[in-house]
Amino acid sequence: MPRDRPDSNRPESMHLHPADARAYWMASKIPSDQFLLYCFDTGPDDLDAEVVRLLERSARIDVLRRHVTDAPLGLDYPRWTSANPRTDAVIVHRTPRTWPDCLDAISSSFEHQVDPRESVWHLHLYPNITDSPGEPGSTVVAVLQLSHAAADGALASKTARDLFGTHRLAPVPERTSRSTGTELASEVRAAAVLPLRVALMVRGGLRVRRDALALGRATDSGSIPPPARSRALTALDVAPTGRTSVRTIVLAKSDLHAEGTTVTAFALTAISIALQAFLDTPADLAAEVTLARRTRGPARNNFGNVGVGLFPAEPDIRTRMLLISNDLAARRVRASHPLAEAARASQDEVEVHVPAFLAEWGVAQFDPTAIPPTVTGNTVVSSVTRGAADLMLCGGPVRFTAGFPALSPAMSLTHGVHGIGNTVTIGITSNSAAVPDPDRYEALLRDALDQVRTALT
Structure with missing residues (x-):
């Protein structure tokens, strides 16, 4: 199914959607970084020059050029803010490894999750793997480690395609800076509209109940398959x-x-x-x-x-x-x-109107x-x-x-x-x-x- 995705035309600073904020907060309780492995046949190009190219491409990829900025007072949702790519985001593991050694190194990386406030991604490069599955010959294994708050599986795969592809990427728009005062003003506005948020949340809750009843009737009549049992x-x-x-x-x-x-x-x-x-x-x-x-x-x-x-x-x-x-x-x-x-649309309507501090508190209770x-x-x-x-x-x-x-x-x-x-x-x-x-x-x-x-x- 074709799906619209974040692109370079987004504003330089925007709130995380509640679903993404929940993934960001929940990561402190359940590690959820994604690890996308790509194995490449060794080519003629220099690895150090390739690292420079990858950093240049990452600066043009929306998912990789943003990090999370927490709201100063915690009254509003965190924001995606633009950031220059960190030069330490690409990590080259030069120690020679066998394929099993490479897999062991990848599993060890699970213990070191990214901090989306600094960078939502790391790229681990393992050169000179001589016994990778497939045809004989040396390979380079690349593992893109990506915060789940930044992307689901489909968007993560698209991001990797932009990083390792040879297609031309759109130029980065000029950055518009935001002052701390602007961020504080956003939180003040969030507090001011709190009664409206609550009213919309209640209205959405009534719609959720209505749609749930309709779904239940359709299930009972056999016109829609029943939910899976536990x-x-x-x-x-x-x-x-x-x-x-x-x-x-x-x-x-x-x-x-x-x-x-x-x-x-x-x-x-x-x-x-x-x-x-x-x-x-x-x-x-x-x-x-x-x-x-x-x-x-x-x-x-x-x-x-x-x-x-x-x-x-x-x-x-x-x-x-x-x-x-x-x-x-x-x-x-x-x-x-x-x-x-x-x-789901009704549930989403409720979700987007839940005040940030209440949503974060709910995650904290898990x-x-x-x-x-x-x-x-x-x-x-x-x-x-x-x-x-x-x-x-x-x-x-x-x-x-x-x-x-x-x-x-x-x-x-x-x-x-x-x-x-x-x-x-x-x-x-x-x-x-x-x-x-x-x-x-x-x-x-x-x-x-x-x-x-x-x-x-």
Whole structure:
């Protein structure tokens, strides 16, 4: 679905959308930085000169040339303010590494989240990796670390495409400075309109109730699929208190394709088989799958998570894939139904009128140590297509891309399914609290992918 995105025509200072502000505040409780991996064949260009080029391009990319400025008195939402790119935003790790060493270094980076008040991004470069998946030859691995407040998965992928692409970027508009007095005046205005905000919030709340009732009636009548049911906790649904690891399975896109299905459904089916083996035949499982949603004004985060059944009790792989595909389709139908869109629009109307200090207070009440009674999904599966394989680094073409969805207090295993050109990579993020042997789980998933491929051919 085409989606309007932040661009260089934005004002030099603007408030974070409440959804982005919530991601900014919540990051202090649950680390949520995104790590976008791109592996490039080594080209003829000098790495130091390439770093200069990347910094020059970053200064023309809206997401990368802004940082967060907190409101002086805390009465208004934080602002996106323009900033020159930090020269230390690009970090070159020159120590020679094997591919497993590189993955270990990436997982170690999870412990060092960006501070969006200073910079929303870092770029880690690992040159001279000689045993990367794919064809023989030296590669350069680039990992774009990006605050989730600054972008969701789709916008993060677009940002990486602008950074590593060769297309011309629009010039940066002249900066208009704002004084602290102007920021203070904005907070004073926010306090002055507080009664109006509350009135609009109440009106929106009434609309939320009306739309929720309409959605419920449509669900009861069968004209819209029901919401996904919650699942019981498993050994995976624990806090990531141990060592975090990442693994990758790089495949040709054709290896994950079959007539009548999608790459996402294929991957979900394989994951269901791998989890079934790992958890020793669980009775019921679901995956929390990320779906893109309609853009909400200037919001940078426009997605939602839905629960999709994995049907481990179904022994026939073809039938299981059909059940998973149908459940995923039902979740998409419900999410895109006009009544569901209206209900979300009403909720958004309430959200944008919530006073900033109240929204921040609400985030502060979240207890990351609380154990939920049930979960939407026992693992996460985020699937994003990152376009054509026309990106370059140091004059070398991109070989593959990967992503590693963040862990959470009730989930210590996640999966990213990311494609570029003719390759698809399944990225696995796990913590030893739930997955003490990440190599064993990777082997189970590789075997499961083979099982699905064999069943379909």
